Amino acid sequence: MSRKKPNVLLITVDQMRYDCLSIAGHPVVETPNLDELARTGVRYDRAYSATPSCIPARAAIFTGKSQAGHGRVGYQDRVPWNYDHTLPEEFAKAGYHTQCVGKMHVYPARNLMGFHNVVLHDGYLHHNRNKHSIPVSEHYDEVDDYLQWLRRQEPGADLTDLGLDCNASAVARPWHLPEKLHPTNWVVTESIDFLRRRDPGKPFFLWMSFVRPHSPLDPPQAYLDMYEDAEIPHPPIGDWAMTNDPGLEGYSPTASRGIVPKRRLKKATAAYYALITHIDHQIGRFMQVLAEYGELNDTVILFTSDHGELMGDHHLFRKSLPYEGSARVPFIVNDPGNRLGLQRGKVVQEVVEMRDIMPTLLHAAGVPVPDSVDGDSVLKLAARGEGQNAAWRTYLHGEHSQGNQSNHWVTDGKEKYVWFSQTGEEQFFLLGEDPQELHNAVQDEDCQDRVRHWRSVLIKELKEREEGYSDGERLIVGRKPLAVLSHIRA
Structure with missing residues (x-):
């Protein structure tokens, strides 16, 4: 009986702005596969990350709780994750085969959080690179599956080989190895391998979790070439923003604010867009294989980002601030098999948030939503003929x-x-x-x-x-x- 339930695919990217979808009107970015998910699904135009940085955003995804409920109201590593109900745990209890590939950003790093299996790549995290302050069992050499795999392909390789810091939002250069070795490709390769080795008698819940377009801004050269000569729009600068940079903060490779040299900022923005298109094409690769396995029409898909990237808006960079570039994210639900009666092509204007992911996906699968959850299912806003009158949060x-x-x-x-x-x-x-x-x-x-x-x-x-x-x-x-x-x- 459990096999009659739909598969559930959650795709998250890290640090993608809300407006970087061509279907949403961006004048430069190309996202054909995400556009198709939105065109044949439902796009939520006012989606936010209530606490817009990696750790608290992922706590909301895992628990369905508001920030006051899951307790992470800022960014702090090495605080244990102990929650009574998690998204993968609820799917596992309901008979699903559960798998995460890519970024988790929990503590301890190998905490399964209810998944049957995790193939982990959290990217560069400062707290697990410091050999003098952490147990060996938490060091990146021990916990990161992508790095172990990469070193089998390229002996001696490291995440720092390009010389780009993981928070260098205004510095970019192309990926230096074959494209198939890029962490974006690796996430999809491992996700495809999960389709091969999953239990065919169960529906699956797969969280395909990309580290990019979070810096380092290191797209493969072919993708950077798509944007290097593009007419990239200047970032908006509000009448309240800084007008000068006496400390020359914008010259720092890891600046969170400041006036960055124009040429440097243009290249960084081009690389950021290139990383998004690279992810988009790899998502298309996975969708092809999902169809080849005969599972596409039996899979409900949700795509979003954990938070945005200011990328020079108001002379600001990265996340954690309350502005749209930081806190507002893309959010798409697609149901290829038309199981849920969604109004295809609809653009929803109600405010949705990371806490809504858990109840939405459980609702789609017919799995009970725990009482601990603060969010709500966004499907009620997308159902054909019902969304206009659905009760929803007012702010x-x-x-x-x-x-x-x-x-x-x-x-x-x-x-x-x-x-x-x-x-x-x-x-x-x-x-x-x-x-x-x-x-x-x-x-x-x-x-x-x-x-x-x-x-x-x-x-x-x-x-x-x-x-x-x-x-x-x-x-x-x-x-x-x-x-x-x-x-x-x-």
């Missing part, structure tokens, strides 16, 4: 602890209010008419009622938080931010 609260840049934000996809908890700075964006967040309208006279409304929403959201950001009447500036809440350290 999303997002945040990220990050020193002086620690922030909280609330949005309904049309407006966004931002509060920086350490400085008290506020921002307000009318996303409907200003989608690139070019104007901070927080002082505009005709916006004061809306600013007060959203401030009151955030005050209520934070009232019970242990940091003391709110007393229920006002926001309190300067409370010490936490990356991890106390209830998951117990």
Whole structure:
């Protein structure tokens, strides 16, 4: 009976912006296979990562919880992952053969998190490269399956051979080895091998988890060639953004802010787009093989990214900030066999989030959703003839602890209010008419009622938080931010 359930394929990429889909109107990026998933499926145009960095975003995917529920409200490595209900665990209990290929970013690194098997490549993580501060069992030489495989092909190879830091968002160069050895190709090669060795008597849940387009920006030369001469649009610069760079921060290869030399930024952006097209083509490769195995029409597919990449927007880079380039992500559901009655080609405007992945995929498979889950199934927004009246959240609260840049934000996809908890700075964006967040309208006279409304929403959201950001009447500036809440350290 379990074999009658659909296979479930979750495809995630790391650090892909919401707008880098040609079907969403990007003037340069080519994503033909993702376009096809959106054209014949449902695209969620207002998808966000509530805590936009790798660890908390993946905690939301694994648990279906909000950031207050899973407890990771910033980026902090080496905090054990112990959750009662996880996405792969629920599938395994329901009779699925479960497999992850690629990035997990959990702790300990080889924690199965409910999967039957994990073929791991987390990319370069600083905490497991430091030989002087970690147990041998957590060192990258021990835990990373891609690196072990790569060294069998190229003796002595390492993740640092290109000289690019894993956070070098404004520096790029082409991949130096044959394309088939690139980590993007490896994820698909290993995923195809799973199709060969899976239990044919069970449906499968496969999480195909790419490390790119997260830096290092190292696309194969053929993909970089596609964009090097393209007319790449300049990043948007808001009236609130930095106007000069006295510390020359933009010259650092790992700059998180600053004015980067134009030629360097153009090449980095070209490489970022090239990595996305490379992933797109490899997804197409996997879809071909899935069809050859006769499983395509029996598979429900969800594609998304864990967070975005600012890539120079407002002279900012990487993630963790509340702006659209950082927090907003692509999100597509496709059902080739038409099992779910989705309205194909629909573009959904309601706000969805990482916590919605677990209940969506369990719903698609007819597997009960645990009571611990805070998210909801996005399928109710996509069903033919039903989505318009589906009850849904009216706003999303997002945040990220990050020193002086620690922030909280609330949005309904049309407006966004931002509060920086350490400085008290506020921002307000009318996303409907200003989608690139070019104007901070927080002082505009005709916006004061809306600013007060959203401030009151955030005050209520934070009232019970242990940091003391709110007393229920006002926001309190300067409370010490936490990356991890106390209830998951117990």
